[in-house]
Structures are given as structure tokens and as C-alpha cells.
Amino acid sequence: MKVKKAVELDKAAVILKLLGDKTRLTMLKILACEDCCVCEFVExxxxxxxxxxxxxxxxxxxGLVRESRKGQWMFYSLNKEYEYKDYVLEVLDALPDQRYRLTELEEQGKRISCC
Amino acid sequence: MKVKKAVELDKAAVILKLLGDKTRLTMLKILACEDCCVCEFVExxxxxxxxxxxxxxxxxxxGLVRESRKGQWMFYSLNKEYEYKDYVLEVLDALPDQRYRLTELEEQGKRISCC
DNA sequence: TCATTATATAAGCACATGCTTATATACGCA
DNA sequence: TGCGTATATAAGCATGTGCTTATATAATGA
Incomplete structure (x- = not known):
């Protein structure tokens, strides 16, 4: 994966600052695999x-993520329309897979799958 | 360029937070081209x-940069030994070239080249 | 309609961040 | 040795950040 369009410095700094938080960074890495709802993240x-x-x-x-209500749950997903999505994905790419966190939830019966 | 070793989430968050500042991000992008001294950055x-x-x-x-004194000037450079150097370079890679800033300095006769 | 569950938002607070001003240190040169 | 230039560091301050608690909103199901 190679970002085609150059990312202006101002924009990049704002994005990186957002990603420069362990919780948000992990959230995005998880969302790169699967949509999640708020209560799953809480767990x-x-x-x-x-x-x-x-x-x-x-x-x-x-603009990095979108939300969509499904019943009583609010699901979040990576925003596919986000202008700098490729850049964000590249930054996430080097990070270790976080799928195991979802697997753990599943095993505890705490994964929300609806509709 | 593709980061081989996975970057732990904690480390990545710390790095990205550091990069999430316009001044520091630009500094690093400049240092990716050429070493610079403090007074050049001030300019x-x-x-x-x-x-x-x-x-x-x-x-x-x-650990991202190193310093070395040259006469009265302190020059900074990317630390080639830095464990996550490849990752940082990948993040910088998508940003527009900042060489023009050095060229501008040169034209104003404010570029420091010594020894 | 009411209780329950999921989520968002507001207000307050402790701490981090990035700047400023003031000062110390280090080098080069007369 | 003393001055000018370059740099580092300390202290203070305004602002930002991320949490908490308290509360509001929204959907579900009895």
C-alpha cells in the first residue's frame, strides 16, 4: 500500500495527533477489521x-469514522469516503493485528451482532 | 517502503503523538533530506x-534524532539507529517535499554549512 | 406507558503541552 | 580574557486533553 496523493503537512499533523492516543489508535486498528459498537469498545x-x-x-x-444506528446500538466503521483514508490505513498497517480482541469478546459472549 | 517489523501499539501511539505537531513533523520531514542546525529551524x-x-x-x-556539535552550531539529524526509523520514514513519505525551505534559506544566504 | 439498556453530552478537574521571558552555558575570535 | 553568537534550560502561564460524574436522549420490550 502506497499513498498516492501527498498529504499536506497541516492535515497530516492533525491526523497524527488524533492517532497519537493509544485508545484511538487501537480503535482504528480494530475498525480496520470490523465494525464495532460503543459497548464493545467499553468492554x-x-x-x-x-x-x-x-x-x-x-x-x-x-471524518475518520462514521456511525450508524442498528437498533439500540450505535455501530462505528472506518469512513470509506475519508479523504486521507489511505494514509491512515498505511499508518495502521504496521501495527499488530487486533482481531484477537474481537475473538476474546466473542468467547465471552459479549460480541454484538445484530440485524 | 514497507515496515517489516510490527510496531507495538504503545510505541506507535507515542511516536504518532510526537509527529502530531506541525513544527516537529515538518522538522523531521526536512531532516529526512538534510541535517539542520537550530538557527536554521528558527529561520x-x-x-x-x-x-x-x-x-x-x-x-x-x-530517540528520533541525534545532535552533533559543529563549531558553535548544533546540528540535528535523523537517528539512523532508531528502532522505529522505518516506520517514521513511512509516515513522512506521504508528505510533500520540504526541500524548498532549505533552498529558500540558501537564497537568503542563511544556510549554515560548516567544516 | 414505564423500566431497561445503550449512547451522547455537559461540566468540572487534574495534568500535559507549547509558548514566553529570563538566564546559563559553550564556542569562536579579537 | 572578554565579547558576540548559538544553544540549552528553567520557570511561569494560558490552553488543550482526557478523564470523571451527572444527566439527557433514544430504542426495546414487558
Missing amino acids: IFHASQPSISQHLRKLKDA | IFHASQPSISQHLRKLKDA
Whole structure:
């Protein structure tokens, strides 16, 4: 994977700052595999629900992720239309796979799959 | 360029946070081309000398850059031994070339070349 | 309609960050 | 040795960040 379009420095700095948080970085790495809902992230990170919500909001405000309601759950996914999606994916690419976190959830019966 | 070794999430977050500042990100992109001394950065960024010094210190403390004195000037360079150098270079790779900043300095006769 | 569950948002707080000003240190040169 | 230039460092301050607690909103199901 090779980013084609150059990413302006200002934009890159903003993106990297967003990614420069362990929770958000991990969230994105997970979302690169599968969509997730808020309560799954709460389980995964052993964090409070507002804390998770606030991280997701930052990612959403910046355009990196999208949300879509499914019943009572709000699912988040990487925004495929995001202008710098390729860049973000490249940055994520070097990180270790986080799929095991979802597997763990599954084993605990805490994975939300609906509709 | 493709990062071979996976970068642990914690480390990646710390690195990306460091890069998530426009001044430091630009510094690194410049250093990817050529070594620079503090006073050149001061010119380039129209910033105060302590401010530049403090950014460079963060990069040095994290291991991304090295310093070496040449006469009265302190030159900074990318640390070739840095464990995650490939990762950093990959992140920088997508950014527009900043060589023109050095060219500008040169034209103003403000480029420091010594020894 | 009401209780439950999932989520978002607001307010407050502790701590981090990046700048400024002031000062110390180091080198080169007369 | 003393001055000018380059750099580092310390202290102070305004602002940003990420958490917490408290509360509001939304959907589900009895």
C-alpha cells in the first residue's frame, strides 16, 4: 500500500495527533477489521462509556469514522469516503493485528451482532 | 517502503503523538533530506529559539534524532539507529517535499554549512 | 406507558503541552 | 580574557486533553 496523493503537512499533523492516543489508535486498528459498537469498545478497553464515546466523537468529527444506528446500538466503521483514508490505513498497517480482541469478546459472549 | 517489523501499539501511539505537531513533523520531514542546525529551524519556522530547542529536545529524548556539535552550531539529524526509523520514514513519505525551505534559506544566504 | 439498556453530552478537574521571558552555558575570535 | 553568537534550560502561564460524574436522549420490550 502506497499513498498516492501527498498529504499536506497541516492535515497530516492533525491526523497524527488524533492517532497519537493509544485508545484511538487501537480503535482504528480494530475498525480496520470490523465494525464495532460503543459497548464493545467499553468492554475491550475496560474504560467508561463516556470516555469511549468521547474518543469516537473526535474520530467522527475529524471524518475518520462514521456511525450508524442498528437498533439500540450505535455501530462505528472506518469512513470509506475519508479523504486521507489511505494514509491512515498505511499508518495502521504496521501495527499488530487486533482481531484477537474481537475473538476474546466473542468467547465471552459479549460480541454484538445484530440485524 | 514497507515496515517489516510490527510496531507495538504503545510505541506507535507515542511516536504518532510526537509527529502530531506541525513544527516537529515538518522538522523531521526536512531532516529526512538534510541535517539542520537550530538557527536554521528558527529561520524556517519564524519561531523563537527556545521553542525550537524544546521541540528538538523532545525528538532527541525519544530517540528520533541525534545532535552533533559543529563549531558553535548544533546540528540535528535523523537517528539512523532508531528502532522505529522505518516506520517514521513511512509516515513522512506521504508528505510533500520540504526541500524548498532549505533552498529558500540558501537564497537568503542563511544556510549554515560548516567544516 | 414505564423500566431497561445503550449512547451522547455537559461540566468540572487534574495534568500535559507549547509558548514566553529570563538566564546559563559553550564556542569562536579579537 | 572578554565579547558576540548559538544553544540549552528553567520557570511561569494560558490552553488543550482526557478523564470523571451527572444527566439527557433514544430504542426495546414487558
